[in-house]
């Protein structure tokens with residue numbers, strides 16, 4: 001997903017509001033989850049957002065979202081956000097990483113089963129394994 005940072009998206013320093021970037025992350029992740037599930041998927045948790053580089057007014061923001069792993073009805077989606085400067089080189093920097101959990105639901109909002117994720121590349125297999133550890137932490141937090 002691609003966005004351009006407009007004046008209404010920024011703070012007094014001319015950098016993007018974290019909340020605005022989180023909205024874009026949520027949308028990109030929802031599209032990935034819904035494409036995987038083939039039905040509506042709702043955000044169950046939004047965790048581990050790391051803002052590592054500021055995003056400036058006029059930057060192009062490029063979001064990559066991928067379903068890392070699916071369990072019965074829930075899916076972990078990882079989102080990488082890059083800022084692309086509006087210069088000749090279109091220099092890109094990694095700006096944000098986030099992990100979200102989506103749950104596939106029926107029309108009544110009840111969780112329904114999704115197909116598993118078939119990790120293929122080394123990177124996908126690493127994300128698939130790490131997702132299980134993050135899920136354990138998430139479910140522990142949910143219980144406490």
Ligand SMILES: CC(C)(COP(=O)(O)OP(=O)(O)OC[C@H]1O[C@@H](n2cnc3c(N)ncnc32)[C@H](O)[C@@H]1OP(=O)(O)O)[C@@H](O)C(=O)NCCC(=O)NCCS
Nearest residue numbers: 042043044045071072073074101103105109111138139142
């Ligand atoms: C997400 C939701 C559908 C889960 O429903 P529920 O009745 O609690 O269902 P369950 O307890 O059976 O959980 C369903 C799945 O979600 C997972 N889940 C629920 N809450 C979770 C959380 N906070 N973090 C990670 N996974 C979670 C469960 O582990 C389970 O996974 P699995 O089926 O893959 O094993 C329900 O809580 C809901 O509708 N929440 C509001 C969602 C919403 O409105 N989001 C928009 C943002 S406001």
